Amino acid sequence: MTTLQDCLRRDADDPLAPLRELFVLPPGVIYLDGNSLGPLPRATPERIARAVREEWGQGLIRSWNDAGWFELPQRVGDKIATLVGARAGEVVATDSTSINLFKVLSVALSIAAADTPQRRTIISERSNFPTDLYIAEGLCRERGFTLQLLEPEQIAAAVDERTAVLMLTHVNYRTGAMHDMQAVTRAAQAAGALVVWDLAHSAGAVPVDLHAADADFAVGCGYKYLNGGPGAPAFVWVHPRHAERGWQPLSGWWGHATPFTFTPNYQPAPGVGRYLCGTQPILSLTALDGGLDTLLAAQPLGGMTALRRKSLALTDLFIALVEERCAGHGLGLATPREHAARGSQVCLTREQGAHAIVQALIARGVIGDFRAGAPDILRFGFPPLYLRFEDVWQAVEHLRAVLVEEEWRRPEFQRVQAVT
Numbered sequence: 001m002t003t004l005q006d007c008l009r010r011d012a013d014d015p016l017a018p019l020r021e022l023f024v025l026p027p028g029v030i031y032l033d034g035n036s037l038g039p040l041p042r043a044t045p046e047r048i049a050r051a052v053r054e055e056w057g058q059g060l061i062r063s064w065n066d067a068g069w070f071e072l073p074q075r076v077g078d079k080i081a082t083l084v085g086a087r088a089g090e091v092v093a094t095d096s097t098s099i100n101l102f103k104v105l106s107v108a109l110s111i112a113a114a115d116t117p118q119r120r121t122i123i124s125e126r127s128n129f130p131t132d133l134y135i136a137e138g139l140c141r142e143r144g145f146t147l148q149l150l151e152p153e154q155i156a157a158a159v160d161e162r163t164a165v166l167m168l169t170h171v172n173y174r175t176g177a178m179h180d181m182q183a184v185t186r187a188a189q190a191a192g193a194l195v196v197w198d199l200a201h202s203a204g205a206v207p208v209d210l211h212a213a214d215a216d217f218a219v220g221c222g223y224k225y226l227n228g229g230p231g232a233p234a235f236v237w238v239h240p241r242h243a244e245r246g247w248q249p250l251s252g253w254w255g256h257a258t259p260f261t262f263t264p265n266y267q268p269a270p271g272v273g274r275y276l277c278g279t280q281p282i283l284s285l286t287a288l289d290g291g292l293d294t295l296l297a298a299q300p301l302g303g304m305t306a307l308r309r310k311s312l313a314l315t316d317l318f319i320a321l322v323e324e325r326c327a328g329h330g331l332g333l334a335t336p337r338e339h340a341a342r343g344s345q346v347c348l349t350r351e352q353g354a355h356a357i358v359q360a361l362i363a364r365g366v367i368g369d370f371r372a373g374a375p376d377i378l379r380f381g382f383p384p385l386y387l388r389f390e391d392v393w394q395a396v397e398h399l400r401a402v403l404v405e406e407e408w409r410r411p412e413f414q415r416v417q418a419v420t
């Protein structure tokens with residue numbers, strides 16, 4: 001049996017423990033939703049204030065050059081590259097995940113249409129995050145492709161001579177299940193398909209090596225594990241073998257080879273720079289840059305390898321404690337036990353009351369979230385940068401109290417808000 005003292009001892013022995021100091025974490029809150037919106041880094045308010053006061057206020061338009069605003073998407077992209085196994089110059093931070101997916105999927109379809117015109121299908125996972133499916137659905141309508149949605153275990157066998165693109169999210173947002181990126185990519189490419197990965201729940205959460213996997217395209221999110229703030233810019237990676245193939249469909253002036261010649265004709269920038277569209281949100285990119293610095297601060301302490309070790313220890317502990325201390329209360333486990341198949345979150349299932357249980361936990365300061373479905377899911381993220389083993393213990397004790405006392409049945413926890 002694990003005890004609170006065991007958890008406190010593990011915190012005392014944790015070489016990553018000092019990283020928690022990089023964040024503003026409100027007292028009395030155990031934040032298990034950093035997989036949905038990362039917390040505020042302590043340095044970010046001053047950094048944004050400086051960008052506003054000095055760069056904008058004093059530098060004015062000169063700051064595009066003098067403060068390095070113009071290259072910010074590339075500079076931030078280079079930091080992201082170190083987390084996902086990409087090289088410097090291969091990633092840009094820009095737009096949203098949805099928009100970036102539209103761009104890369106569109107290019108992937110154009111490549112398929114040119115090289116392998118008999119391939120007319122996009123394959124994805126039925127439980128992929130809906131926006132990914134909606135973007136694919138929209139492009140299929142426009143370009144005459146078909147979207148085929150499958151269960152994860154059906155995918156490998158389904159990729160065949162009709163498949164243009166396999167589009168997957170590496171870590172599933174609902175279950176925390178993680179694909180074997182290298183094996184899935186290799187098998188799909190052997191069958192002749194291009195592979196697009198969404199790293200929304202992987203970048204900064206689990207080690208990713210896009211080059212080792214030899215993936216074709218990737219996108220990811222800036223406001224989850226990268227701590228870039230609400231609506232932070234997302235990112236795009238394109239394998240160098242594709243980076244200069246074709247135009248991405250949002251051929252705006254920021255993706256032009258020489259935007260300040262103001263020529264009437266578009267000429268795409270070399271490399272991934274062409275995946276920019278229009279003027280970039282500098283204040284948001286500044287916040288994302290600060291979020292990335294919290295992850296880079298882990299590099300002298302072992303980087304993603306050390307973060308992954310702690311993340312697995314935290315999720316293992318949560319699963320074990322829920323099973324020990326909340327047994328008999330109808331909770332199931334949606335997340336794989338196998339380490340290689342688990343991201344940095346744990347999702348519990350319950351036939352009834354899942355939403356109200358999450359609300360009751362939030363009232364106690366334990367912030368997770370609820371995802372509707374069959375079955376409903378209680379979702380808890382465990383970003384290893386700032387969570388303690390003690391937090392895991394306390395979170396499970398609160399969950400136990402909510403279940404044992406049936407606190408979740410109270411009327412105030414039955415109300416459903418716009419954002420869950």
Ligand SMILES: *Cc1c(COP(=O)(O)O)cnc(C)c1O
Nearest residue numbers: 096097098129131169173198200
């Ligand atoms: C969070 C998430 C998104 C979010 O897309 P936005 O364009 O930022 O709204 C997209 N895809 C996946 C898989 C996600 O987890």
